[in-house]
Amino acid sequence: MQELAYFDRYAPIGGVWDEMYGADSNIRDHYRKVIEYISRESADDLNRKEELAKRLFMSQGITFTVYNSGEGIEKIFPFDIIPRIITAAEWAFVEKGIKQRLTALNLFLKDIYHNQFIIKDGIVPIDIIYSCPHFLREMYQLQVPYDIYVHISGIDLIRDHDGTFYVLEDNLRTPSGVSYMLENREITKRLFPDLLPQCGVRSVTEYPSILYKNLMALSPRQIAHPTIVLLSPGIYNSAYFEHTTLARLMGVELVEGRDLVVNNHKVYMKTTVGLQQVDVIYRRVDDEYLDPLVFNPSSMLGVAGIMGAYRKGNVAIVNAIGNGVADDKAIYTYVPEMIKYYLNEEPILKNVPTYQLGNHDEREHVFKSLHKMVVKRTNGSGGYGMLMGHAASEEEIDDYKKEIIKEPRSFIAQPTISLSAAPCYMQGELQPRRIDLRPYALYGPDGIQIVPGGLTRVALKEGSLVVNSSQGGGSKDTWVLAP
């Protein structure tokens, strides 16, 4: 079969779910058209496409800057040209699962900042809540519009060796990467002309308009044109490109902390014609830096007094403050119970089994089999400070153990989940690399909507299981096929 040359030379990783390569050594149907398409191209053509992708990212300024010896070097996030494809059936399952999980997590946030029934009923232990640094007493009894806390979430999913979806992490604070979902699609349109409609790929372009509609609905003032702003830490933030993209696509003002001022519990922005009241803030600044009067007093990124305006209901903040208590890695363990408790339903998406190292018995168990575990900090992110047991030396394991014993509450352990693989274009051939999936869910007064797509992150290093961009990860365009 000449037309599937790239597939014929493909060597899947043993014992790992491959998105393209079926159990019967055949190509999975939903990948066939793409592989046929690229098989008509020579390696030179594909290399040229790769170059084109790089050039497009560069000229559109979709870059981040690495500061090295006083000089800024522009880099692009690595992009693999072969799309990751999700079938309609897989998507229906994922969508249902995320909606269920998000509903429960949102109810949990409402509960934990009001009556705390879940603690009183003994489902979640009180110490795990109060020891969480992201549980903010400032949010207690604070009324948020429509009781929505998690307006935007990016729940990370992975697939085990048999293709089962697991939730790896709930990102409920300020999940990033959605601009890459949008830009990757634009690039793919240029790389593979006509292929998207041939394959029946669902569009992701609705995301900014849904988000805008939701933000509009939150305005405390019932006026025709509420002022909506996107609050960014500024141009040196690594996600700054995303902030400008979203502001542009929604047509909202991009502001920094220094553009805003609070007077009489109302937030205003400084304009060329004086102060203008702000109604809704989509903030990409972390809780800790939001208000120097309430949180970190040395923060230059926030706005003094914003928390007071929020508490008075004069401004809506998206996502709500204090969401970190729900995506803390120690609280993650209890999400299946939350789903049962609040919704009286069985969880659709599975949790990765997780051991609390604060618990003595679980810690002993984990210590005995550390080489089969992944240990993470409960408040860590970006793939930093992790211990990958299967790849660590005895010495590293011993050092890490000492760290754990110092403050066991700050660590959890999970058995190494293998992560599914998808074909990537590497030096003229297709090779399997590990991937995850982050769909973006938008929770508005009309319910939860998930744009069919998401960000597929890929561990570009051979054999690596870490997909974070800070650790040599890249991304792929993510296709959801129409039913």
Add this chain to the structure above:
Amino acid sequence: MLSRVAASLYWLSRYIERSDGMLRMLKINYASSQDALYEFTWEPVIRIFAGNDEEGGTLGNDSRAVLRYMVIGKNNTNSILNIITLARENARSVQEHITKDLWQCLNEYYHTVKDPKLERALQREDPISVLDVLIKQVMLYYGTVEITMERGEGRSFMNIGKYLERAIQSVDILDTKFGSINENPDRLTDTTYWKHLLLSLGGYELYLKTYREGFEAENVLEQVVLNNDFPRSVIYSVNNIQRYFERLKNDTNLEDFREMTFKIGRLQSRIKYSSVKTIHQEGLPEFLTQIRSELYGIANALNEHYFANS
């Protein structure tokens, strides 16, 4: 519009205009260094665009070294490289206020200047071709602004920045060029000297059409200060500052607006009702110093009343 955004658009525009003036000046100066009919020197160019920088003073008349310093010099705060970086940083922070086309155009300009190939070409190949490539980037920028930018408040601030920068540049160039006559009176009658001045301002052809009697310092002065039709004249720039400022009128900040209008109007009248004769009566250096300080006054007032930097 956010004050910060207005300030960034204004500065973006000033930097681009500055790069345009510099590139044209460098190109003509390099060309004239090739036919050194009179005693050639890079010194005025360095003085106008790099100020009293120490390194700039040590380069002498080594054309390649000067070009390197002025175009890609990292330590020269006013090198094309550094001002384009600043222009792009300003644009980056207001990306949603400029069109995507314009942002891409700035990016390409920036990457062209950063390209190691440019450095090599500047050292070994024909510098005029290199400068032409960059000048073309500026022209693309202006074309893109013209075709894609919305005719709103943002563009008014961009235009105010552009014409303010241009007026200051023309004043500085006149000051330097006429100033050096005192050191070397022969230049007063040196045709090439005035021709190069006009060429570097893009006013050579207009001059030929307007004045039939050859190159006279008086006429050059008249064109660069007082000719309403010359796009780089001081009066043309000030008229445009006035024109675009007028569009910012808004009921909520009448007081600020009036104060600015007063300053701009005073400067405009000052130039409009001058002639070469009156300028000479009060003394050219005094005249230029006063115009410059009024231009700076307008820039400072903008800062205070519109950019929320008091």
